[in-house]
Structure formats: C-alpha cells, structure tokens
Amino acid sequence: MVSTTRMMKRLACASLVALLAACGSAPVGPGFYRVERGDTLSKIARSNRQSVQSIVRWNNLTNPDSIEVGQVLRVAPPGGTASTSGAVRSSGSGSASATPRPAPADSAPSAAPASSISLVWPADGTVIRRFDGGNSKGIDISAAAGTPVVAAAPGTVVYAGNGLRGYGNLLILKHNAEYLTAYAHNRTLLVKEGQSVTRGEKIAEMGDTDTDRVMLHFELRYQGRSIDPSRALPPR
Known part of the structure; x- marks a missing residue:
C-alpha cells in the first residue's frame, strides 16, 4: 500500500513537470522541432x-545544455536563408563561409505576440526580478504576506499543490490549448x-513557501x- 501511494505521488509529480513544461502537443510547422524527453541539442x-552552433543562434539560446521538454526549436535557417553549416558535426569540424543571422525572438511559434493573450497583473507589489529567458522564466513580485493573488486571465485550475520543488504552494491555470x-x-x-x-x-x-522572501513568482x-x-500585461 505504501509503495503504491509513493508511486502515485511520483506519477503525479511527473505529470506536473510535464504540464509546466508543455501546454500541449500541437504540431509544429516546417523547420521547427518540439523537444521530447531524452533529447539533447547535439542529438537534435x-x-x-x-x-x-546554428540552432543556438537561431533560437537565441543562452544555455545550450538547458532545453525543456515541449520547447519548440527552430531547426532550419530563418527567412529561407541557406544554411552554411549543413551537416557540420557539433564537434566543430568543417567551416562555414557565412554566419546565418539569428531568428528574431518572435518568429518561432514558442514566442507568440503578446496580443495573443491579454493579462491583468496577478498581484500588487514591486517587481523585483524580470524575465530573462534563462535564469528567470517569469517575473517576481514582492509585497506583504497575504497580499491577494488573482487570476491573470480566465481559465481552469489544472494544478493546486506543493509537489514541485522550488515552487512552494503552486497554482497552474490553463487558459486555452496554448497558454x-x-x-x-x-x-x-x-x-x-478543476475549478x-x-x-x-x-x-x-502571497507567501514565502519554498523561497527566502515573500513574493509571487509568475x-x-x-x-x-x-x-x-x-509583454502581455498592461503598463504600470
């Protein structure tokens, strides 16, 4: 009974990680690839x-060793530009006569225009950390303990709990098939x-579960x- 309970908890945690990493399994367009479990950048x-090196440039990746399940990557030259790297191995053998220009951040499906969804601020307070796409995958808002946290957009609660390390008491809202x-x-x-x-x-x-200060990580x-x-929030 104990082992079954532990297994169920592990499965639930694994499902949460997958949910946080991917909003869905919608097909990607030509020239793009959705990262799957076990993938590495060199394998892709x-x-x-x-x-x-080309994939790093095209996707503006800050850390080639940190890709996420569900992440959509450009794997073909942007804008129809011919690839000069071809089948050059990741070890760097061979040379390229020109350097492909990186794709703009908004050209990939994973970087949708902010107008695709409209949000309200999830809490009043001071923004103490902003999104950088690398070490910070969201924004941190600091205020007094107990400050109301509100839904940034209408949706359904798909997770409510504390089973994901580093997030404390966590809520995940699904707004549609993509967001x-x-x-x-x-x-x-x-x-x-389900609510x-x-x-x-x-x-x-707002609280400080699994962190060293009172704040909301959004x-x-x-x-x-x-x-x-x-990009989807009104100016303050």
Missing part, C-alpha cells in the same frame, strides 16, 4: 543535419483543481515555453 542537431500561467510561493491556495476562475478573481494569498507559457509575461 544531428537529426536535422545542422550544427549545434497557461503559474503562480508560485503562495501562503494559501483558495481554489481547487473555473474569472479574470481578476482571487485565487491565493510565469506565462506558450506551447510549453516560457515567454515574457510583461
């Missing part, structure tokens, strides 16, 4: 007859899984990849 590069938002480090969760919420509805209270994900929430 070999499969698509490209160099690791979800995550609200971490809450003191109290006020909604349950529908409206824009601006109070869903939690993420916006599009097709499984973190994008800058500030």
